[in-house]
Amino acid sequence: MNHNDYSEIQGRSPGYIALLALLGVLILAGLIAAHAMETEGHHITGMTNQIVWGTPHVFAVFLIVAASGALNVASIASVFGRSMYKPLSRLSGLLAISLLVGGLAVLVLDLGRPDRLIVAMTTYNFKSIFAWNIFLYTGFMVIVAVYLWMMMERRMNTYSKPVGLFAFVWRLTLTTGTGSIFGFLVAREAYDSAIMAPMFIIMSFSFGLAIFLLLLMGLYRGTARPLGDKVLLRLKNLLGVFVAAVLYFVAVFHLTNLYITQHHGVERFILLDGGIYTELFWGVQVLLGGIVPLFLLYHPKLGRLRSSIALASVLVIVGGLAQVYVIIIGGQAYPLDLFPGMVVSSSFYDGVVNSYTPSLPEVLLGVGGVALAIAMVLVGVKVLRFLPRSLADAEVDPHHGATAEATAGQAPAPAGA
Amino acid sequence: MNEDNNNTDLARRRFMGGLAAAAAGTALAPGIVLVATAEAKPADQAVTSKVRWGMLIDTTKCADGCDACVRACNEENGLTRHDDPLRDAQWIRKVEVENPDTGYTHAFPVMCQHCAEPPCADVCPTGASFKRADGIVLVDKHICIGCRYCMMACPYKARSFVHEPLHDQKSYMPRGMGTVESCTFCVHRVDNGETTACVEACDKDGHQALVFGNLKDPNSEIARRLAKYGGTEIRKDLGLDPGVHYKGI
Numbered sequence: 001m002n003h004n005d006y007s008e009i010q011g012r013s014p015g016y017i018a019l020l021a022l023l024g025v026l027i028l029a030g031l032i033a034a035h036a037m038e039t040e041g042h043h044i045t046g047m048t049n050q051i052v053w054g055t056p057h058v059f060a061v062f063l064i065v066a067a068s069g070a071l072n073v074a075s076i077a078s079v080f081g082r083s084m085y086k087p088l089s090r091l092s093g094l095l096a097i098s099l100l101v102g103g104l105a106v107l108v109l110d111l112g113r114p115d116r117l118i119v120a121m122t123t124y125n126f127k128s129i130f131a132w133n134i135f136l137y138t139g140f141m142v143i144v145a146v147y148l149w150m151m152m153e154r155r156m157n158t159y160s161k162p163v164g165l166f167a168f169v170w171r172l173t174l175t176t177g178t179g180s181i182f183g184f185l186v187a188r189e190a191y192d193s194a195i196m197a198p199m200f201i202i203m204s205f206s207f208g209l210a211i212f213l214l215l216l217m218g219l220y221r222g223t224a225r226p227l228g229d230k231v232l233l234r235l236k237n238l239l240g241v242f243v244a245a246v247l248y249f250v251a252v253f254h255l256t257n258l259y260i261t262q263h264h265g266v267e268r269f270i271l272l273d274g275g276i277y278t279e280l281f282w283g284v285q286v287l288l289g290g291i292v293p294l295f296l297l298y299h300p301k302l303g304r305l306r307s308s309i310a311l312a313s314v315l316v317i318v319g320g321l322a323q324v325y326v327i328i329i330g331g332q333a334y335p336l337d338l339f340p341g342m343v344v345s346s347s348f349y350d351g352v353v354n355s356y357t358p359s360l361p362e363v364l365l366g367v368g369g370v371a372l373a374i375a376m377v378l379v380g381v382k383v384l385r386f387l388p389r390s391l392a393d394a395e396v397d398p399h400h401g402a403t404a405e406a407t408a409g410q411a412p413a414p415a416g417a
Numbered sequence: 418m419n420e421d422n423n424n425t426d427l428a429r430r431r432f433m434g435g436l437a438a439a440a441a442g443t444a445l446a447p448g449i450v451l452v453a454t455a456e457a458k459p460a461d462q463a464v465t466s467k468v469r470w471g472m473l474i475d476t477t478k479c480a481d482g483c484d485a486c487v488r489a490c491n492e493e494n495g496l497t498r499h500d501d502p503l504r505d506a507q508w509i510r511k512v513e514v515e516n517p518d519t520g521y522t523h524a525f526p527v528m529c530q531h532c533a534e535p536p537c538a539d540v541c542p543t544g545a546s547f548k549r550a551d552g553i554v555l556v557d558k559h560i561c562i563g564c565r566y567c568m569m570a571c572p573y574k575a576r577s578f579v580h581e582p583l584h585d586q587k588s589y590m591p592r593g594m595g596t597v598e599s600c601t602f603c604v605h606r607v608d609n610g611e612t613t614a615c616v617e618a619c620d621k622d623g624h625q626a627l628v629f630g631n632l633k634d635p636n637s638e639i640a641r642r643l644a645k646y647g648g649t650e651i652r653k654d655l656g657l658d659p660g661v662h663y664k665g666i
Contacts, residue, residue, distance in 0.1 A: 036502040038595070040582075041579070041580045041581045041594050041595070042504075042578065042580045042595070043499070043501060043504050043580040043581050047580075048503035048579075048580075049506070049507070049576075049577050049580075050503065050506075050574075051568065052568040052569060052578060053565060053566040086423040098615055111562050111563045111564055111594030111595070112499055112562065112563015112564070112565070112578060112596055112597070113561065113562050113563045113578070113595040114562075115563075115597060116560070116562045116563075117562070119562055120542060120543055120562050121562050121642050123544060123560055124543070124544070125542060125543060125544035127538075127539050127540075128539065128540050128541055128542045128566070129568055130540065130541075130564065131543075133542075134542065138455045139422070176467055179515070179565070183542075183627050184540070184570075185569055185570055186536065186570075186572070186655060187570065187571065187572030187652075187655065188569065203534070227653070235600060242541065243458070248647065251556075315452075332569070336572065336573075336574050338512070338527070338572070338573060338574070338651055338652060339512075339514050339651070339666075340463075341516075341517075342513070342514045342515060342517070343515040343516075343517050344512060344513070344515075345512070345513045346510045346511060346512040346513060347502065347511070347529075348506065348507045348512075348574065349502075349503070350510075350512050350527075350574065360479035367528060381511050394659055
């Protein structure tokens, strides 16, 4: 596939404009919510001195984790040399940057003092993983931007492989940093685990690819460009592997905790009697976000239907949001154990399960971040050549016809080739 | 890192002091120069690590139903209530602890434990959470961005986030909406050679359950009582070396 096989989308249809307008409204609503939080104070949110990270953090962490995962498609092409993924690399990079910007916007606007962003960018405590993340996040955007340039500028194409490798290593580090925000919290029983970092990496693979798949199908449908089964079925199989891997990590995380007597309380809370958190864990994260997508993706008939692939991707995203919600909010809802083995109470809600209800400003801010990410992609594909004109089977795999015939020919006598 | 903070702080204070003196000098008649600002004790005496401020809480002396320390703290530091207990700042609280096996119950105050290895300072991205050389853990309200990571990291639930606009603040204890705060060991009093508001209130009520002092001075009351009667710390297992010690837990 050469340079001319990519083109901007026209972006003049009423549907495109209406979608952008809707996203604009959602972004504006998010900004208004953030402004209200900054001027009125965080008392207008559902957050308290017990649940200090709320719904905006769920959206922000989800988007940031998904951002690094969205780059995977490009990495598979340039780092692992799978040529079929190459035409998708540009979109993969664009989506990665967009999701990260959306997530960071939410994270920053939820700060108590977002106006002091310049302080965060100039004053560092290098023992803090947060400080490192500031470098990892900004560095990621720069590196992926350079990577896109290497891919999109013909003269620079030869450098796209080493830059792609660097971007891949960087993204693994980035997600390790995000997972470590929780892994490094020694006092919180729900976190405090080295497995958080690799679990976040595999979560990023899954969430990022699910978003990528939906976006790919949506863009090609919306622009009436051909999208063959070959690439789609390859991607959905990969998504299935990632979904299964997330379930595996979740199982290992909880099994390890179940073996540690000290952690029985928090495990009981999440797995058995934590109310909304238990329901979200089993019902949404595991069943809807894990088992159902696996069934849809690997069912011999359903797995080939685009509607199934789209539904599975949506479910992976919903399950992913639930997973991040259970980790972030559920982990804080469970009381800190100041006096192990004792029954504790105070005016500051010691020893009780903390309540939390998401408020409208928090949800608006979170959704605004999602809208910003989507809008960036939509504008990106209109102004630059991110999308191949065709992803028909014959385009993505020149041997497609020949292979099919050869396979058909081989059927009676499966030797040779 | 902490030394740096202290130096910066000191330099800033000296600079501000100089500015104030210069301003005062220009405002007054020629020949009369006001220099008192530059002579304030904290500004010209650096905090040193020869002192480690700490507190001993004798839970056997802490009276049931008494919350004099909590009220004194709120009053001293201007922690106004907004009838929103989930969000109102609480720098010190009385915690009731019951042993479920024996039924033995007692209550005592818990606040920032002023750890030697404070997790809040470790996780703070900007270094706003920091430990002074004398062991007092503080938040620099000028560079706190309100990320609340310190609240996630503190094992003692000692910190509060300012959720509402503030009014009628105390001049010696500036607070800020959108920033995190916690017990300062009444640093403004300690730097003037006084004790903390909670200790004063407890003594005034005749309980004498709280002792504040220099842990590094073997002749201080706190060091002598710890040496004689012993004490322990909350979540000692975490190895954070808190400056607040308890007797009877």
